[in-house]
Amino acid sequence: xxxxxxxxxxxxxxxxxxxxxxxxxxxxxxxxxxxxxxxxxxxxxxxxxxxxxxxxxxxxxxxxxxxxxxxxxxxxxxxxxxxxxxxxxxxxxxxxxxxxxxxxxxxxxxxxxxxxxxxxxxxxxxxxxxxxxxxxxxxxxxxxxxxxxxxxxxxxxxxxxxxxxxxxxxxxxxxxxxxxxxxxxxxxxxxxxxxxxxxxxxxxxxxxxxxxxxxxxxxxxxxxxxxxxxxxxxxxxxxxxxxxxxxxxxx
Amino acid sequence: xxxxxxxxxxxxxxxxxxxxxxxxxxxxxxxxxxxxxxxxxxxxxxxxxxxxxxxxxxxxxxxxxxxxxxxxxxxxxxxxxxxxxxxxxxxxxxxxxxxxxxxxxxxxxxxxxxxxxxxxxxxxxxxxxxxxxxxxxxxxxxxxxxxxxxxxxxxxxxxxxxxxxxxxxxxxxxxxxxxxxxxxxxxxxxxxxxxxxxxxxxxxxxxxxxxxxxxxxxxxxxxxxxxxxxxxxxxxxxxxxxxxxxxxxxx
DNA sequence: ATTGTTTCCGTATGACCTACGGAAATGGGG
DNA sequence: CCCCATTTCCGTAGGTCATACGGAAACAAT
Numbered sequence: 001x002x003x004x005x006x007x008x009x010x011x012x013x014x015x016x017x018x019x020x021x022x023x024x025x026x027x028x029x030x031x032x033x034x035x036x037x038x039x040x041x042x043x044x045x046x047x048x049x050x051x052x053x054x055x056x057x058x059x060x061x062x063x064x065x066x067x068x069x070x071x072x073x074x075x076x077x078x079x080x081x082x083x084x085x086x087x088x089x090x091x092x093x094x095x096x097x098x099x100x101x102x103x104x105x106x107x108x109x110x111x112x113x114x115x116x117x118x119x120x121x122x123x124x125x126x127x128x129x130x131x132x133x134x135x136x137x138x139x140x141x142x143x144x145x146x147x148x149x150x151x152x153x154x155x156x157x158x159x160x161x162x163x164x165x166x167x168x169x170x171x172x173x174x175x176x177x178x179x180x181x182x183x184x185x186x187x188x189x190x191x192x193x194x195x196x197x198x199x200x201x202x203x204x205x206x207x208x209x210x211x212x213x214x215x216x217x218x219x220x221x222x223x224x225x226x227x228x229x230x231x232x233x234x235x236x237x238x239x240x241x242x243x244x245x246x247x248x249x250x251x
Numbered sequence: 252x253x254x255x256x257x258x259x260x261x262x263x264x265x266x267x268x269x270x271x272x273x274x275x276x277x278x279x280x281x282x283x284x285x286x287x288x289x290x291x292x293x294x295x296x297x298x299x300x301x302x303x304x305x306x307x308x309x310x311x312x313x314x315x316x317x318x319x320x321x322x323x324x325x326x327x328x329x330x331x332x333x334x335x336x337x338x339x340x341x342x343x344x345x346x347x348x349x350x351x352x353x354x355x356x357x358x359x360x361x362x363x364x365x366x367x368x369x370x371x372x373x374x375x376x377x378x379x380x381x382x383x384x385x386x387x388x389x390x391x392x393x394x395x396x397x398x399x400x401x402x403x404x405x406x407x408x409x410x411x412x413x414x415x416x417x418x419x420x421x422x423x424x425x426x427x428x429x430x431x432x433x434x435x436x437x438x439x440x441x442x443x444x445x446x447x448x449x450x451x452x453x454x455x456x457x458x459x460x461x462x463x464x465x466x467x468x469x470x471x472x473x474x475x476x477x478x479x480x481x482x483x484x485x486x487x488x489x490x491x492x493x494x495x496x497x498x499x500x501x502x
Numbered sequence: 503a504t505t506g507t508t509t510c511c512g513t514a515t516g517a518c519c520t521a522c523g524g525a526a527a528t529g530g531g532g
Numbered sequence: 533c534c535c536c537a538t539t540t541c542c543g544t545a546g547g548t549c550a551t552a553c554g555g556a557a558a559c560a561a562t
Contacts, residue, residue: 011450012449015449023267026507026508027507028507028559029507029509029558029559030509030557031559032508056549057551058550066511067511067555068512068550069510069552070510073509073510077551078550078551122508126428128425132454137459138459140460141308141459141462144466148462148465157471158466158471158472159488160489161368161485162481162486162489163489165488166418166425166485166486166489167421167489167493170417170418170425171417171421174379177378187401196260200302202266203270208392209388210392210396211392211395211399212391212395214399215399215405215409219384219406220408223408230410230411230413232530233410233415234414235414236298237414238413238414238418240262241414241495241499241500242492242493244492244495245494245499246492247494248495249492249495277539279538280529280537280539281527281538281540281541283539283541284540289504302519307518307519308519309517309518309519310560311544318541318543319519319542319543320520320522320541321541323520324541325523325540328519329520
């Protein structure tokens with residue numbers, strides 16, 4: 001299915017929820033059995049355990065011991081709930097502004113990666129029209145501040161920001177995809193590749209793919225560590241080179 | 252919903268389909284009304300027009316003028332159909348090996364971006380456990396060959412490959428997300444941001460976000476071109492810097 | 503106790519994927 | 533020409549999901 005994203009609901013309502021703008025006290029009427037925070041936390045719990053696909057309104061309601069439709073009193077719909085989940089986990093980053101601008105960018109990348117690791121369903125959330133809540137905004141401010149301290153001109157800061165943010169989220173998403181699939185299908189990444197051994201036996205053509213063959217023979221794929229570690233260090237390398245390039249471009 | 256990906260079906264069956272391994276001639280029996288190619292093309296047409304979310308088995312069957320269940324004779328299920336769609340559009344890249352290694356990497360990025368532009372639903376397809384078909388494999392070979400020609404050691408080629416591939420797919424996906432949303436919701440990116448004007452009025456805090464405020468006042472966001480163009484040039488910049496870094500790391 | 507307000511939630515609708523099993527088409531053997 | 537094994541087609545049905553609707557239930561003020 002398509003990636004989850006904000007519905008076309010009322011933006012003002014969604015923003016009020018994101019910033020926990022209390023909708024004005026209600027002195028009369030039945031007491032709420034659940035709160036927005038409880039719903040969001042329950043949804044995160046379910047998604048962490050069973051993936052975003054399993055995070056249905058019915059499943060979240062069950063988790064809380066209420067009827068499905070009760071949720072709609074507090075949250076406009078599923079799309080908005082995902083926005084709330086997203087901004088909530090982004091807040092877990094707790095970014096501390098220490099060290100050089102490079103160290104802070106890497107800190108940002110590490111913390112963001114940690115969020116994806118803890119909440120693999122983040123891979124399925126589009127970050128192009130993100131929920132404009134405190135979790136996202138604080139992160140943007142942190143990353144922009146780091147890049148601005150690098151000495152880049154203001155106009156280049158915004159450009160570099162898009163590139164770095166794209167790299168970080170893309171890398172974190174890629175890295176975590178593997179685990180998410182493992183959780184959803186009960187099949188690990190290694191076993192997935194193992195099951196596709198047939199490919200190398202039946203379809204791989206040495207003449208069609210000379211470079212891959214050469215690299216294989218040169219032992220380039222004989223990494224001692226696991227697939228996940230290899231991907232991880234590749235993205236560390238990539239971010240490093242990206243920052244090298246940005247730094248070098250100023251001189 | 253969660254990103255689409257391969258189901259747990261028989262890998263050998265899926266690989267045979269990807270490489271169009273004919274399942275042996277069937278001299279007897281009813282003549283097929285549709286072929287695998289027709290199904291894949293119809294599915295791509297539907298997804299291009301209405302998004303991956305609208306690409307239901309029923310919708311594809313309707314497009315072909317056959318019953319829904321007929322598709323299951325030729326294709327194991329929806330997940331495998333998406334694998335076939337993905338590899339098919341990746342084949343459209345037609346990568347031509349000309350120029351320096353850098354030019355070839357940028358060529359790869361451009362062609363891949365073009366695929367995402369033409370088929371925005373690609374954003375919703377996970378590329379971590381990709382369909383091992385000719386479209387994907389030819390691309391990997393091309394990119395690996397370019398990086399190998401750069402003079403990197405074999406072991407670094409594979410590391411750089413993951414980083415560049417991640418960046419390219421991530422960038423292409425980000426860039427296209429906007430259009431896909433516009434198509435799905437009938438709301439353009441600009442109008443989406445416009446509707447969230449409330450955010451700047453009601454929730455943006457100048458003291459909490461000093462860097463953003465400074466950058467705004469410095470005119471860093473006053474780009475003449477559209478949002479899409481800004482994102483596009485940001486990723487060009489990012490890839491350039493990434494390659495600068497890779498190149499510089501060799502010396 | 504009545505009334506206004508708010509929350510809770512059972513039911514129903516419509517969309518989706520796909521298992522099942524029978525109907526329909528096809529070509530070869532008698 | 534008829535029969536029948538083989539293959540494809542597809543109607544039906546069961547399971548899942550989001551969510552619109554409307555009434556029941558809880559609560560505070562009167």
